[in-house]
Amino acid sequence: MARYRVGLETRERILSATRRLLAEVGIEGVTLKAITAQARVGAGSFYNLFASKDDAVFEVIREAIEAVDPDPAGAGTDTLDDLVDAFVAFMTGSSPIARIYLQLAGRGLTDAAIAARVLRSHRRRVERFADAWQREEPGLTEAEAVARAEVMLGALTGLGMTALIDPGFDMRGHARQLLPSHRAVGSPPMG
């Protein structure tokens, strides 16, 4: 395992290559050959630093799942606007991680281990959104707030998917419709 400076640098280069490849060709498309070529290392160097290909892939996946959660500093105080903005920024930003996260969600449909991880992070997010809903509309019961959070997150996920498949899609404009200020019937939703 990495102990010298060069080893640690190589490790980072490998993770970075893995991250890029995961976003571009998908979990199943990532091969050891592609990783080592992209990172410009031999297979021996790779296995000097990682126990297996999946070891590197899962490290990036863990990072992707964590990254969906907006800035933890805001927890307990952020508004719905903040949360929606953060989610939209995450999805439409240039980082490959959002793309990896959405692939993972799809993959959770057939892989129980991934499903459990995705679900856990989803529930944490629902809680955070529900809290914000109650702060915004104090009359809501907790169940109502959770239900609204669930729908809001579902919509954000779905819109995010469309945005990543269709580059011309205006996710931010569409996401605004989800905010309470748009609940009044007839307010213009911005194409």
Added chain:
Amino acid sequence: MARYRVGLETRERILSATRRLLAEVGIEGVTLKAITAQARVGAGSFYNLFASKDDAVFEVIREAIEAVDPDPAGAGTDTLDDLVDAFVAFMTGSSPIARIYLQLAGRGLTDAAIAARVLRSHRRRVERFADAWQREEPGLTEAEAVARAEVMLGALTGLGMTALIDPGFDMRGHARQLLPSHRAVGSPPMG
């Protein structure tokens, strides 16, 4: 290609096995060996009926993409309630096709050919939902109706994904919040 009765039956058995496997183990998990074992045929029989493994897989995929569209008979007359109900039924029904469809959406993030197909079917559905919105609320401009349809479909897709990952999730209850009758602030969304 199949000309005799037994050949056509074998063909159906293979497609059925492929469908089941796609839902259970995912697109990348489907192997020829698994298909032929599940369908109880030899590799030679398979290739007597299909040009390649992907030939069978794509046939099932095409079917999955088509199936997301609700009953074509209703086009031009169905209400938002109808459309949401049909989508929820599709997602929560016992057919493996919904599971395949959502995997495909995720796969569209890295596969341009699949992305194009998914996007095309998505746009068709948006149009249909937008029409229903305008019928429900005649005051809406077309752009507004399309924007609402986009958000509604995004939410349905996101909720569907949660429902398929978390068997206890009440998709129908949550989906009701998306209907115009729930737009009045404070109406109970049903946990």
Added chain:
DNA sequence: TACATCTTGGAGTGTCCGCTCCATTTCTGC
């Protein structure tokens, strides 16, 4: 500088994949 330890590339290994090939059996129209 001297030396132990870590790092490196890449040839080589076993496994699994999609697919071919073909001798044998089954089917169907006449």
Added chain:
DNA sequence: GCAGAAATGGAGCGGACACTCCAAGATGTA
């Protein structure tokens, strides 16, 4: 019932995959 076409199973092929092994070189410590 016969002939020609279709259907069948499975051994085997070439290639891609993750991973091993190791001789040679780079690095850090005292």
